[in-house]
Amino acid sequence: xxxxxxxxxxxxxxxxxxxxxxxxxxxxxSNLGAQLRTAVGGEVVGYTKLLTDSRNQAxxxxxxxxxxxxxxxxxxxxxxxxxxxDIMSEVAAYGTAVTAEPYPPAIELAVDVWSRCPRVx
Numbered sequence: 005x006x007x008x009x010x011x012x013x014x015x016x017x018x019x020x021x022x023x024x025x026x027x028x029x030x031x032x033x034s035n036l037g038a039q040l041r042t043a044v045g046g047e048v049v050g051y052t053k054l055l056t057d058s059r060n061q062a063x064x065x066x067x068x069x070x071x072x073x074x075x076x077x078x079x080x081x082x083x084x085x086x087x088x089x090d091i092m093s094e095v096a097a098y099g100t101a102v103t104a105e106p107y108p109p110a111i112e113l114a115v116d117v118w119s120r121c122p123r124v125x
Contacts, residue, residue, distance in 0.1 A: 005079050005099075013104040019073040023098035024065025026058040029091055055093060059083060062097040075101035 009015070062083070070078050081099035088094055 005077065006081050008080050010077060010079065010104050013077075013106050015077075015079070015102045016105050017074075017103040019070070019075045019101040019103070021098065022066050022069040022073065022075075022078060022101045023096055024062040024067070024069065025094070025096045026062045026065070027088065027092055027094045028054060028058055055085070055095065058093060058095040059097070062095045066097040066099065070099075070101035073101050075103055077102050077104040079104075 066078065066081075078099040079102055081097065084094075084096045084098070086094045
């Protein structure tokens, strides 16, 4: 979740920040194709696939780390992308690992609260 809260759930434990990182080098043919595409214009399909695959892998790594800490959700999730030396792409996915539980249905909550109220005799 990119939000700080999960609708219908309450956060019962915060495990800390987690991340997944991927650094990939572009091959020579991709670089040549990209240079030609910049002259002509349009989408550079090879780079789109590279970044999409990197983003998915970074997410998977972040989730693996969160699960290893006992979390079942990640909130405040973000992506960051950078280039390294004009030949590599770095993609990071990061957020806060949490344990989240669904709120009880409203009627059950009302019954539970009512059962704890002192009775007047």
